[in-house]
Amino acid sequence: MITLWELGGRDDRRYSLFSWRTRMALRHKRLDFHSIPVRMSDKAVIAFSGGKTVPIVKDGEGDGNDFVVRDSWKIAEYLESRYPDAPTLFGGAIGQGVTQALNVWVDRVLVLPMLALIVADVHERVDPADEHYFRESMEKVLKMTLEETRTRRAEAMSKLNRTLEPMQALLKRQPWIAGAQPAYADYILFSIFQWARVMSPHEVLEEGPLRDWRERVLDLHGGFARS
C-alpha cells in the first residue's frame, strides 16, 4: 500500500506541482495510492518524514518495514528501482541522468515565471488556513504583492512563453519530451501546467505544439490528470 502526503487546497484540490510529478509517476508504474492532503502551514503532520516538505511517499504494510521517501525526484528514483518490472520512468542510467538535467532546468527556469503568472489565482484556492502563510511567503519570493502580480499578467505570460520556446520547437520534432513515448521527463514539464490548470481559470499557454502535448498528457493513464 502506498500513501502520498501532498498539498490540499479548496474543494479537495491537489495542487502541488511536485506532487503531480509523483502522481503521474505512480500511475505510470500502475501503482494505486492513497492521498492525504496536508496544509502548507502545518509542518507537524509530516514531521515523521524527517523533513518539512511534501510530497512524501510511504510504501509498505505498516509492519515496521515501510519505506518513507521525500522529494519528488527521490521518489521517482525510488519507484524506478523498487518497481523495475513496471513501465520505466527513465529508460536506464543515461535517460535518468539527462532527465535530471531537465528537472533542474524546469525547477530553476520555469517555476518562477509560472508562479508570477498564477500566484494570485492560487491564493484564492489554497486551504483557507493557508491563505496568510501563502501570501506572506509568495510575496517575499516574488518581491511584490499578489495584487501587483495581477496587473503584470501579460508580461508574465509573455516571459513564460518565451522561456518555453525550446519545448515548442522540440515538440515539432517528437511527440513527447521523452521521445516516441511519454516518460518521467514529460511529467516534470507537465507538472507546471497542471499546477496552473488546477489553480487558475486562465489559459497559460499560447497555441502551439506544447498545448497539444499537454492535452495528450491529460489523456494518459485513462485521463487520470483530467479529473
Next chain:
Amino acid sequence: MITLWELGGRDDRRYSLFSWRTRMALRHKRLDFHSIPVRMSDKAVIAFSGGKTVPIVKDGEGDGNDFVVRDSWKIAEYLESRYPDAPTLFGGAIGQGVTQALNVWVDRVLVLPMLALIVADVHERVDPADEHYFRESMEKVLKMTLEETRTRRAEAMSKLNRTLEPMQALLKRQPWIAGAQPAYADYILFSIFQWARVMSPHEVLEEGPLRDWRERVLDLHGGFARS
C-alpha cells in the same frame, strides 16, 4: 572508413561547434575518421551531400554503398543505430528523446549568447577566404558590428553564465550531464565551450562545477579534445 567534412579555420583549426558534437560522438564510438576542412563560403565542395551545411559524415568503402549523413543530430542517431555494440550515446529510446530536448535547448538558448561573446575572436581565426562572408552573416544575426560586440563582452559573459546556471546546479548533483557516465548529452553542451576554446583566447566560464566538468570532458578519449 569514415570521412568528416567540417569547417576549417586558420592554422588547421576545427571550430564548428556542431562538428565537435560529431567528433566526440565518433571517439565515444571508438571510430577513426578522416577530416576534410571546408570553407564556410564554399558550398560547392559539399553539394554532393544534398545540403549546404557541415558536418557531413560519409561512412563506407566508396563502393557505391556509402552512407552520407548530414546534421550533427542525425549523424549521432546514425552512429547509434549503425554501431549498437560500441559504447552507447543515448542509452535507449528515452535517453535519446530527452537528449534531443537538451539539444534543442542548447541550440535555441545557448548558441546565440556564446556567439555574441566570442564572435570577434572567431572572425580573426576563420579561414581568410571566409572573413568577409563570416562578418556579413554574423553581423546580420547579431544586429551589430563585430567591433560593437567587443565593447559588450562583460554583458554577454554575464548573460551566458546566467543562462548556464541550471547546468551549474545540475553538476553539483551528478558528475556528467548524462548522469554517472558521459554520453552524447555531454558532448552537446561541451561543443559550445570547445568552440570558444578553439577560437577565443578568453575564458568564457566563471569558476564552478561547469568549468571543472569541461576539464573532465577534455580528458576523455585520451584527451582527444585538448589537442
